[in-house]
Amino acid sequence: MYQLYIANKNYSSWSMRPWLVLKAFNLPFEEILLPFPLDRGTGTFKQKVRTINPNGKVPVLIDDGLMLWDSLAICEYLAEQHPDQALWPQDIKQRARARCITAEMHSGFPTLRNACAMNIRANLDDVGRRLWQDNAELRQDVARIEQIWSERPESHRFLCGEFSIADAFYAPMVMRLMTYNLPVIESTQQYMQTMLQHAAVKVWMDGALQEDAWVNYLESYQQKPL
Ligand SMILES: N[C@@H](CCC(=O)N[C@@H](CS)C(=O)NCC(=O)O)C(=O)O
Structure with a gap:
């Protein structure tokens, strides 16, 4: 095991x-x-x-x-x-895309990571509002994430179709957008809902809330x- x-x-x-x-x-x-x-x-x-x-x-x-x-x-x-x-998507083109967006997450978004540390149980609306006003790089990071998410093949599903490694890599961003309540477009909200309803994401969040x-x-x- x-x-x-x-x-x-x-x-x-x-x-x-x-x-x-x-x-x-x-x-x-x-x-x-x-x-x-x-x-x-x-x-x-x-x-x-x-x-x-x-x-x-x-x-x-x-x-x-x-x-x-x-x-x-x-x-x-x-x-x-x-x-x-299919930890990576079965379709070769979606698999290649999943690897690109996963690599982009692995090595990118420093501003969003630093300014909005993951803190699942917190409600930092006010902080998020201030950061959003003051930090242009943060707004750029969020815009890029929204672009990636809006390119998913089916609007009601995951980033490359079924849940894959790519979604697991973007899950902490879903948590951050939620905690800091950053203003996002409807398509982003839909993806966040899809992720928040995923059984594994729910179990992790329940664990976080119990800490x-x-x-x-x-x-x-x-x-x-x-
Ligand atoms: N490149 C590593 C980064 C791991 C990383 O930064 N882990 C953090 C946890 S969120 C850590 O262990 N921080 C403890 C420390 O730096 O003392 C990975 O992808 O796994």
Whole structure:
């Protein structure tokens, strides 16, 4: 059985990607959640992760002695291990497109990532309004995401038809757009609804909502409730 090391479901956008792929395709795995420290430089997160992954980050997938430490490499490996399931789309053109948009997410959107950290349980409407007004690069990142999403083959479905690795990579963006309530076009809202209704996404979000750890350095926009 695979072992997947992840961090807090509320905050860890990189962990969410391979976790969703494993869950959505019913691949058997054991989840090992190593919570982030509550303050930078404290706790045992780094120490524990480094015992399995010298790079000190999650997600990490372990399979029969093999250790993989990058969310895209993990998903590629899973796709190769399960060729009978369409982790990447079956259609060659959609598969090529899925790889392009996944790679774009893997290496892009720095402004949106930095300004709008994933925080599923939070409601940061006011912060989102301010960021939207002040940050032109953020607006550009969102516009590019909306363009990618609007090019999906069927407006009521996933990015490349059926749910695939590409959707798992964009799921944290769905969470961010929701938390910061950024103004988006109708087609984007439809895709967000499709994703929010996906069983694996729901299970991850339920897990996030059950967490109560308050990681100070990931909560720069709000005070810890008393
Ligand atoms: N390239 C890596 C990035 C992983 C990454 O940045 N993980 C974050 C979790 S959201 C992490 O472990 N941060 C802990 C740290 O940097 O101390 C991937 O795609 O898996």
